[in-house]
Amino acid sequence: MSELVVGVDVDGVLRDFSNSLRRVYHEVYPGHWYNASTAWELHEAFEIGQGIYDFCWRSEYTADIFGKAEHYEGALEMMDELSEVANVTIVTSQPSVGARRATIEWLDRCELLGVSGGVFLEGTLKRWHLPLDCLLDDNEKNLEAAHRYGIRAVCMDRPWNQNWTNYRVKTYDSFMEFVEGI
Numbered sequence: 158m159s160e161l162v163v164g165v166d167v168d169g170v171l172r173d174f175s176n177s178l179r180r181v182y183h184e185v186y187p188g189h190w191y192n193a194s195t196a197w198e199l200h201e202a203f204e205i206g207q208g209i210y211d212f213c214w215r216s217e218y219t220a221d222i223f224g225k226a227e228h229y230e231g232a233l234e235m236m237d238e239l240s241e242v243a244n245v246t247i248v249t250s251q252p253s254v255g256a257r258r259a260t261i262e263w264l265d266r267c268e269l270l271g272v273s274g275g276v277f278l279e280g281t282l283k284r285w286h287l288p289l290d291c292l293l294d295d296n297e298k299n300l301e302a303a304h305r306y307g308i309r310a311v312c313m314d315r316p317w318n319q320n321w322t323n324y325r326v327k328t329y330d331s332f333m334e335f336v337e338g339i
C-alpha cells in the first residue's frame with residue numbers, strides 16, 4: 158500500500174444529487190418553477206428559495222434525495238483505481254442526521270464504504286485537519302482551507318467553482334495522472 162493519503166469529497170465529486178433533487182422537488186411542488194441551475198446557490202434555482210436547504214437536508218425527503226442520487230459517470234471506477242495507488246479517505250460534510258444516514262447508505266450502495274482510509278464525516282474536525290497529501294473537492298472554501306494547511310488541493314471542475322485558480326482537473330483520468338505524479 159502506498160503511503161500517499163488522498164481525500165475525496167462526495168457531493169459534486171462522486172455524487173450528483175441534482176437529478177434526484179429536481180425529481181423529488183417536482184413531485185412535492187408540481188406547480189413550482191425550478192432551473193437546471195449551475196450555480197452553487199440552490200435557493201436561486203428553486204421557487205421555494207431559501208426553503209430549499211431544509212427541503213434538501215432536513216426534511217422527510219432527505220433520504221430520497223441523497224440516498225437515491227446518482228454517481229457521476231466514471232466515479233466508481235476512479236475510486237477503484239485510486240485505491241490501488243493510495244490510501245483513500247472519503248470526506249464529507251453532512252449537516253443533519255438524516256443526510257448523514259442517507260450518505261452512508263449511498264456509499265454502501267456504491268460499495269465505497271470499504272475504502273482503505275474509511276469515511277470521514279466532518280464535525281468539529283474538518284477535512285483539512287486530516288493528514289492528507291491531496292484532496293479532490295469541488296468546494297472553493299474547502300480547497301482554500303486545505304491549501305492553507307499544506308494539502309495539495311485539487312479542484313474537480315464544476316460550473317460553480319470557476320474562481321479557483323490553483324490545481325484543477327476536468328476528468329477523473331486527469332486526477333489519476335495528478336496523483337500518480339506526486
Ligand SMILES: [Mg+2]
Nearest residue numbers: 166168169295
Ligand atoms: Mg462537494
